[in-house]
Amino acid sequence: xxxxxxxxxxxxxxxxxxxxxxxxxxxxxxxxxxxxxxxxxxxxxxxxxxxxxxxxxxxxxxxxxxxxxxxxxxxxxxxxxxxxxxxxxxxxxxxxxxxxxxxxxxxxxxxxxxxxxxxxxxxxxxxxxxxxxxxxxxxxxxxxxxxxxxxxxxxxxxxxxxxxxxxxxxxxxxxxxxxxxxxxxxxxxxxxxxxxxxxxxxxxxxxxxxxxxxxxxxxxxxxxxxxxxxxxxxxxxxxxxxxxxxxxxxxxxxxxxxxxxxxxxxxxxxxxxxxxxxxxxxxxxxxxxxxxxxxxxxxxxxxxxxxxxxxxxxxxxxxxxxxxxxxxxxxxxxxxxxx
Amino acid sequence: xxxxxxxxxxxxxxxxxxxxxxxxxxxxxxxxxxxxxxxxxxxxxxxxxxxxxxxxxxxxxxxxxxxxxxxxxxxxxxxxxxxxxxxxxxxxxxxxxxxxxxxxxxxxxxxxxxxxxxxxxxxxxxxxxxxxxxxxxxxxxxxxxxxxxxxxxxxxxxxxxxxxxxxxxxxxxxxxxxxxxxxxxxxxxxxxxxxxxxxxxxxxxxxxxxxxxxxxxxxxxxxxxxxxxxxxxxxxxxxxxxxxxxxxxxxxxxxxxxxxxxxxxxxxxxxxxxxxx
Numbered sequence: 372x373x374x375x376x377x378x379x380x381x382x383x384x385x386x387x388x389x390x391x392x393x394x395x396x397x398x399x400x401x402x403x404x405x406x407x408x409x410x411x412x413x414x415x416x417x418x419x420x421x422x423x424x425x426x427x428x429x430x431x432x433x434x435x436x437x438x439x440x441x442x443x444x445x446x447x448x449x450x451x452x453x454x455x456x457x458x459x460x461x462x463x464x465x466x467x468x469x470x471x472x473x474x475x476x477x478x479x480x481x482x483x484x485x486x487x488x489x490x491x492x493x494x495x496x497x498x499x500x501x502x503x504x505x506x507x508x509x510x511x512x513x514x515x516x517x518x519x520x521x522x523x524x525x526x527x528x529x530x531x532x533x534x535x536x537x538x539x540x541x542x543x544x545x546x547x548x549x550x551x552x553x554x555x556x557x558x559x560x561x562x563x564x565x566x567x568x569x570x571x572x573x574x575x576x577x578x579x580x581x582x583x584x585x586x587x588x589x590x591x592x593x594x595x596x597x598x599x600x601x602x603x604x605x606x607x608x609x610x611x612x613x614x615x616x617x618x619x620x621x622x623x624x625x626x627x628x629x630x631x632x633x634x635x636x637x638x639x640x641x642x643x644x645x646x647x648x649x650x651x652x653x654x655x656x657x658x659x660x661x662x663x664x665x666x667x668x669x670x671x672x673x674x675x676x677x678x679x680x681x682x683x684x685x686x687x688x689x690x691x692x693x694x695x696x697x698x699x700x701x702x703x704x705x706x707x708x709x710x
Numbered sequence: 711x712x713x714x715x716x717x718x719x720x721x722x723x724x725x726x727x728x729x730x731x732x733x734x735x736x737x738x739x740x741x742x743x744x745x746x747x748x749x750x751x752x753x754x755x756x757x758x759x760x761x762x763x764x765x766x767x768x769x770x771x772x773x774x775x776x777x778x779x780x781x782x783x784x785x786x787x788x789x790x791x792x793x794x795x796x797x798x799x800x801x802x803x804x805x806x807x808x809x810x811x812x813x814x815x816x817x818x819x820x821x822x823x824x825x826x827x828x829x830x831x832x833x834x835x836x837x838x839x840x841x842x843x844x845x846x847x848x849x850x851x852x853x854x855x856x857x858x859x860x861x862x863x864x865x866x867x868x869x870x871x872x873x874x875x876x877x878x879x880x881x882x883x884x885x886x887x888x889x890x891x892x893x894x895x896x897x898x899x900x901x902x903x904x905x906x907x908x909x910x911x912x913x914x915x916x917x918x919x920x921x922x923x924x925x926x927x928x929x930x931x932x933x934x935x936x937x938x939x940x941x942x943x944x945x946x947x948x949x950x951x952x953x954x955x956x957x958x959x960x961x962x963x964x965x966x967x968x969x970x971x972x973x974x975x976x977x978x979x980x981x982x983x984x985x986x987x
Contacts, residue, residue: 481794574831578893580792582844583821583900592847593833 421687425680433681435637437630438663442674447682450663452632453545453625454689456652457659458610460549465556466606472557473564473602478590497558505622508551513623515540535650543624545633546653551619556609563605567598600704604697611693615686617661627666629658660686739803740765740904740934741786746800748781748790755781758800759960761953768926768935770949770966772942774981778958779938783906786936787823788816804904821848824897828909830889832881832896837873840881840892844900859899867895868925887918894925905929907937911944923948942982946970954978 436446472489480486510516519540526537541547571594579589634652636642642649660682667679741763748756756778763769771779784790785802788809801808809819821844832840841860842850850856860877864870869891873884881892890910897905907926911919926935926948939945945952946966953963954977962975973979980986 572831574827574829575833577789577792578827578831578833578896579843579847581787581789581820581825581827582847582896583817584843584847585817588847592843597834 418687421680421683423680424677425682425684428677428681429684433678434685438628442672442678445667445675445678447660447663447685448637449629449632449658450660450682451685452636453548453629453657453659453662454614456545456633456657457549457552457620458614460546460653461552461556461613462606462610464550464553465560465609468553469557469560470564470602473561473568474590474595476561477565477568478586478594493558493561497562500618501555501616502618502622504551504555505619507554508547508619508623512541512547512550513543530650536654538654541654543626543656544654545657547623548620548625548657548659549653551623552613552616555616555619556606556613559609559612560602560606563609564598564602567601567605568594570601571597600700604701604704607693607697607700611690611697614689614693615661617659617665620659620662621665624656625662626656626658627662629656631655633657660689738765739763740805741936742801742803743782743785744801744803746782746785746798746802748778748785748799749797750793751795755958756785757958761960761963763934763936764951765934766930766932767950768930768937768948770945770952771936771938771955772940772945772952772981773955773961774986775940777955779953779955780908781958782955783908783936783938786904786906787820787825789820789825791816821900822902823904823906824900824902825906826890826893826897826908826910828912830886830893830913832884832889832892834880834882836878837881837884837892838877841896841899844896848900863895863898864892866898866929867891868921868928869895885918887914887921890914890918890922891925894922894929902933904934904936907935909938909940912940919944942970942984954981956981 432444433446434451435448436444437449438447439445476486476489480489514520523542524539526539528535528537538544541550575593575597576589579593584592633655634648634650635645636648636652664679664682664686667675667682739762743759743761746756746759746761747754759778759782761782771783773779781790785798786809790796790798798810802810804819804823808814833843835843838857838860841863842856845856845859850859861870861874864873869888872888873892876883881889884892890913894905894910910926911922914922923944926937929935930950937945937949949966951963952966952969954961954969954973954975956977962969962973962978964974968974969978970982973982
């Protein structure tokens, strides 16, 4: 605004003052709209490109075949099961630890240097590039710091109907990959848990205390049930991040070419038919969807581009399933919670 | 204003005399605060409050917003403990035992001193489970005894007839007034002898308010009730004694008719006649 308009301030015509916002407002709205359409546009270009290249290559046999030296016969069965096992194991480890840590930080350690220390570490961890998690996973899980170098051990655990052989160090197994991904999503799970707990209305907490409930009972019967949908939504979203990770899996030794599924389980029916395979799977070698895609794209034969595109479609489809599940859970949660 | 209130007081006194001719306001103290001061961090919210609350009576705490009446109420069952950085000096005696003494079981204290909040806060559970929550967390087992207890509490809260066919429904589906009576029933289920009520009717419509006030009137036969209210008429209608707080100080406490007709302090008179606050 010019000095004269600011001037004595009394006789400033209103039109002068309002002329500016009326021009800035629409400009700002336009800029925001452009940003939104830019994001959508990039996604559409990407999707159309992938569809163009890959749609014709999607077939049932693509889902049920292993990788092959002939592009027409290549399939992603090993990657599909590999990704599934990785995600299941990562969730199994990350959820109890992450939710536990979230409860601790939000409910028990309310102040003090320990909480500050953990919080700083968590935000650092959340910002660490995933390849660094891969290096960490290799050192800790695959090699166990080389402590057992040259004399690997097998930990044998006899169960009633099955036998569990745990190799030490874990080596390039599904377990190493799953634990590495668990570390990767752990900070997200912790943050999500804390936010879900903080979103529980304090009136609920007070009402519980006022009825003579202990802190533990309040957490168990009020806070956790109310926070669970939020936690589940966050876990699903963090899992959809984990399922697309490539770099850390390459570091912990995902195979680029593999013609068997972890534990020999190739169809959902096998889970029931060969329950022993479920116990073997975590200690089997593995590959994953993004690793297969990375490998196919780097091959010289042109046809593999199409194979990779088809695999990207499958991966995007899986992600979409996760995202829809997350929003369904969130919607149900919002319907139920009317405090 | 003063005239209107004194009419209420007289009507109420007459009604009480007709209902319970033998019931005189007890003088035996149930709760006593001695030189109670309370701090939120560096801010002092209560200054040297000394107040005695007689057994089986209704004591109303009145005063302008931020005067410390809710804070005082919450010191009586140590609900302020869950707020970080708060501090208490002085004593609160419950039947002669200081509840701020080290070694006091706060969980047990809160079962004896129940609380009802301004906003009805039913748990997102069934009607039954809401009332059963207190007994359950206290380790109450056995479904038949529990069902009887829940029914008894709902009856005492004058809610049974309205909800007996929908005990399994979500408590969130009840109306606002029903939810607040459910919260009262829930508070009764831990078998308290003191009930603290923090503006229990301020979010309710007039009909529901009347319902809750009738209920308070009933309950004082068995419970010692302390109620915070912004509503002068309500204080005049339901309470036996009224304490007036201002700026964290207890200005005056006396029999309700006296506070509303011949208050001893100018401040009190200004407040009850609506000249400030």
